Amino acid sequence: MVTTTPTAPQLSPSRIEDLGKELDELRAEITAARGHEDARYIRTVIATQRGLEIGGRLALAVSILPPAWLAGTAMLTTAKILENMELGHNILHGQWDWLGDPAIHSTTWEWDAIGPVDAWKHSHNLLHHTWTNVLGRDRDFGYTVSRLSPDQRWYPFHLLQPVYNALGIPFFDFGVAVYDMEPDGVITGRKSPRDFLRDAAALTRKATRQLAKDYVFFPLLAGPSALPCLLGNLTANTARNIWTHTVIFCGHFPDGVRTFTEEEVADETRGQWYLRQIQGSANIEGSPLFHVLSGNLSHQIEHHVFPDLPSNRYAQIAPRVRDLCERHGIPYVTGPLTRQYASMWARILRHALPNRA
Amino acid sequence: MPPRTAALGGRLPERLVRHLITPLLRAAAPLTSPLTPDDYLGLLDPLLDARHPAGRVTALRAETDDATTLLIRPGRGWAGHRAGQYLPVGAQLDGSWHWRTYSLTSPPERRDGLLTITVKAVPGGRVSPYLAHRVRPGTVLRLGPAQGEFTLPPAPRPRMLMITAGSGLTPVMGLLRTLLDRGDACGHPDVVLLHSAPDAAASIFRTELRLARERLAWLRYHEHHTRATGRRLAPGDFERLCPDWRERETWACGPASLLDAIEEHWGRAGLTDRLHVERFRLTPLAPAAATAVGGPVRFTRSGVETTTDGSEPLLEAGERAGVAMPYGCRRGICFGCLAPLTYGRIRDLRTGDIHDEPGRLLQTCVTAAVGPTALDL
Ligand SMILES: Cc1cc2nc3c(=O)[nH]c(=O)nc-3n(C[C@H](O)[C@H](O)[C@H](O)COP(=O)(O)OP(=O)(O)OC[C@H]3O[C@@H](n4cnc5c(N)ncnc54)[C@H](O)[C@@H]3O)c2cc1C
Numbered sequence: 001m002v003t004t005t006p007t008a009p010q011l012s013p014s015r016i017e018d019l020g021k022e023l024d025e026l027r028a029e030i031t032a033a034r035g036h037e038d039a040r041y042i043r044t045v046i047a048t049q050r051g052l053e054i055g056g057r058l059a060l061a062v063s064i065l066p067p068a069w070l071a072g073t074a075m076l077t078t079a080k081i082l083e084n085m086e087l088g089h090n091i092l093h094g095q096w097d098w099l100g101d102p103a104i105h106s107t108t109w110e111w112d113a114i115g116p117v118d119a120w121k122h123s124h125n126l127l128h129h130t131w132t133n134v135l136g137r138d139r140d141f142g143y144t145v146s147r148l149s150p151d152q153r154w155y156p157f158h159l160l161q162p163v164y165n166a167l168g169i170p171f172f173d174f175g176v177a178v179y180d181m182e183p184d185g186v187i188t189g190r191k192s193p194r195d196f197l198r199d200a201a202a203l204t205r206k207a208t209r210q211l212a213k214d215y216v217f218f219p220l221l222a223g224p225s226a227l228p229c230l231l232g233n234l235t236a237n238t239a240r241n242i243w244t245h246t247v248i249f250c251g252h253f254p255d256g257v258r259t260f261t262e263e264e265v266a267d268e269t270r271g272q273w274y275l276r277q278i279q280g281s282a283n284i285e286g287s288p289l290f291h292v293l294s295g296n297l298s299h300q301i302e303h304h305v306f307p308d309l310p311s312n313r314y315a316q317i318a319p320r321v322r323d324l325c326e327r328h329g330i331p332y333v334t335g336p337l338t339r340q341y342a343s344m345w346a347r348i349l350r351h352a353l354p355n356r357a
Numbered sequence: 358m359p360p361r362t363a364a365l366g367g368r369l370p371e372r373l374v375r376h377l378i379t380p381l382l383r384a385a386a387p388l389t390s391p392l393t394p395d396d397y398l399g400l401l402d403p404l405l406d407a408r409h410p411a412g413r414v415t416a417l418r419a420e421t422d423d424a425t426t427l428l429i430r431p432g433r434g435w436a437g438h439r440a441g442q443y444l445p446v447g448a449q450l451d452g453s454w455h456w457r458t459y460s461l462t463s464p465p466e467r468r469d470g471l472l473t474i475t476v477k478a479v480p481g482g483r484v485s486p487y488l489a490h491r492v493r494p495g496t497v498l499r500l501g502p503a504q505g506e507f508t509l510p511p512a513p514r515p516r517m518l519m520i521t522a523g524s525g526l527t528p529v530m531g532l533l534r535t536l537l538d539r540g541d542a543c544g545h546p547d548v549v550l551l552h553s554a555p556d557a558a559a560s561i562f563r564t565e566l567r568l569a570r571e572r573l574a575w576l577r578y579h580e581h582h583t584r585a586t587g588r589r590l591a592p593g594d595f596e597r598l599c600p601d602w603r604e605r606e607t608w609a610c611g612p613a614s615l616l617d618a619i620e621e622h623w624g625r626a627g628l629t630d631r632l633h634v635e636r637f638r639l640t641p642l643a644p645a646a647a648t649a650v651g652g653p654v655r656f657t658r659s660g661v662e663t664t665t666d667g668s669e670p671l672l673e674a675g676e677r678a679g680v681a682m683p684y685g686c687r688r689g690i691c692f693g694c695l696a697p698l699t700y701g702r703i704r705d706l707r708t709g710d711i712h713d714e715p716g717r718l719l720q721t722c723v724t725a726a727v728g729p730t731a732l733d734l
Contacts, residue, residue, distance in 0.1 A: 039452030047400055054397065057388075092489060096693035097718065100447070100454035103396070103409045106692045107718060110391035124691055126685045209390045217387055273688075308692070 019328055020271030027306055030313050041312045042096055045086055052079035063228035076236040081243055083112050085295025090311045092121055114207045117178030119199055125178045129307050133280035134260045144184045149259045154354040161352045172241035176202055221344045251300035254282045254343040256333040277304035283334035393463030403497045404432025414496045420561040424477040425489045431472055438465055441528045442537035446500030448484055456716055457484045460528035464535040479526040507635040514606045517546050518599055521610030522553035529608055530562055545575040549599045553590040555583040567652050592622040610635040655731040656680045657699050665726050672721040680734055689723035696721050701730025
């Protein structure tokens, strides 16, 4: 067999509980240290994001001039990436609820994505973060359409998964929106058709607003620059989709990331839960700017261990989590973007074919 | 001079705001979806953000050694208030916002458009010592909507009695100043104010009230000093100082002991419906010890009450009692179970931290009640 399915490190139960205790202490330390520096960080990112968005929109309003098109598209792309990753994803996780600020709160935030926030919070915060990499429970593992582990059943349509994965990348946010509605749940009977229709109506409303903004209102306002403005918006949305897809797929699918069975996690303790989160995630190495643009999901391991700690703290705790893993002999999957990306694609290609006997 | 409005911090004429700026912002909303134009305006000045109403402290006035009046210019989102109401005030301390309620001491139609609150520093308190001693002009505070029924009835009452103690004078001051502002044409009610404080120096608003007493025939003002008399204001005092108390509609605000005594006294006279009471503390707080037992938990919207021990998550307590609780991962991860605290104290089961701010959103799956608690569910 060519696949690499890492095996669980043999840790004694007491060792796993020690690990859990150490991580609980780390969490308490960071929670106690949160303060005005962190608050200033997130407010700066918000101001930067909104400033970039305004700059990008203004430049695209006169984008009949090529330099304005370039500058506008670059600013809008960056704004949209920050909005989805460092802001939306992390605020919706409740990472900033401790600010007590109704303007930056998981219950009030909406993001610039096609799909409504509630559906995403359910499928992401609840299903994915609770059941990380548990085959049959974590729908995010392959997003119900891809096969990424030899332990998943092979169907002939998986032969096409390299193709549909590649073609889907530019439309990633559409894919996520449809996926969050759990159409597969309607087929298996887990979700009632009525709930599905209700979610579909909510998605249609939100999608109409978001699409009208980028592809009707702003181009119309741009007058003679309408077409370049529309193309600039399309480019920004597409580039954002390619980027988010890259970061997200590199978080759980590179080689070395483990999967789990439902039996394994049946009576999971807190320590075992931590261990699974570490083994089910992969980090991406890069510069501070890269980390911000990835929404600090480049610290996927730290994010999965502490999903509700503020993202600006992940870089600080990463060396300590890594050191802890080394001491306990737990693999810590990390690598530069190119390597993780290639490894993720190799996995998609490899599992398109059935297991060799 | 054209009328000015609180709408843009008093800087723009109301008509310009109403006929031009507000419609323009509404028209721009589809361009900022899913945010609103306010979210962008707020970056220029928090007071421009009507979605998250804020105000700026413009001046401070020391009332006593430990009480300070804050003059606040409200921003675009401020929707006004009625005399006697309170508002939630958010103050930023070490990065995070902390919310407390304060009574408005300003009349609704103050000419300069400013709001005032008077804050007494509670020793060991988190927010009040900051507001009373450390806040500086220029500071931005968040303002929640004005609320409360401790207000003047629509039909004027010919005779009124007001009984207050300590900082409990604040909402009554809002009522009095509103009456003071009313022109003589509409005829003033006859008002008796009995106020209790440790001594003259600790009595807030005393200069203003003493001057008003001398100037106005319709106001009687009596200061009761607990230090000199060695005792607190009691029902016997109301009888003595205001023999016609039965004929007066009464407003009372102060410590629980005083209010309990008043409620009992008025209850015995069968006059409860002529009594208005404002309490600064909703329930007595249980001790904060980590070993503390739980307590009765009320779910205010469902009208259900149950008892819990100090370790049972509120989520489970609610489900046991048959309340439709929002829930998610049940591990404190997904924030699917958030619910606002109405009153009481809760303990975070992971960290042991105690919280008691009304309105705070709780992760019910990892918090337990410490003493009597209510959730807005
Ligand atoms: C409707 C309403 C109107 C109010 N209006 C005013 C007002 O006009 N002026 C004003 O100064 N306060 C007012 N308060 C009280 C105010 O909301 C705060 O409770 C108070 O300022 C203490 O806040 P803190 O953060 O300093 O104390 P916390 O940090 O919340 O508490 C610290 C300690 O002080 C105790 N404590 C809390 N509140 C009080 C209190 N009110 N009296 C005595 N001990 C207390 C707590 O039990 C705790 O042990 C009002 C409260 C309500 C409910």
